[in-house]
Amino acid sequence: MPTDMSQEPSAFECRRCGHCCQGEGGIVLAVKDQERLAAHLGIAVAELLAEHTTSKGDKVHLGVREDGFCLFFQDGCAIHPARPDICRAWPYFRGNLLDDSSWEMSLEYCAGINPNLSHQEFVRQGLEALKKQDVGVTGDPDAPCALRLDGIGKP
Secondary structure, eight states, X not given: OOSSTTSOOOSXXXXXXXXXXXXXXXXXXXXXXXXXXXXXHTSOHHHHHHHHEEEXXXXXXXXXXXXXXXXXXXXXXXXXXXXXXXXXXXXXXXXXXXXXXXXXXXXXXXXXXXXXXXXXXXXXXXXXXXXXXTOOBSSOTTSOGGGBOTTSSOO
């Protein structure tokens, strides 16, 4: 929660608990994610791809450890400033923005989502957050479904 009482309550405050950092194959890296992460780590993109990713078809996925956590999860996200767009977008995924039932399920999954705000306020703040981070796309059928914003936030 914000400390300044004049600010509105935040719809989401990441607790860096790692709950969303667990699960094999969920983090697809777009080219801009690969470049940002490689620069953050101080390595070439080719080295990032060789040492920290797997490929499934034409998609590059961030690797996971044997325990199912992202390679970069260490008591929180060790690459937080350079994390992939799909990670930046959480919990403002398409399903959570479009469907209040999905949003309600995400409340049970993620302690960082404010349960005291309405779904409408969650959507409003989510769209602002995605725009501010330059995450989310419109009109790109090849974009990950979770990041597609077509038809969201329009009456």
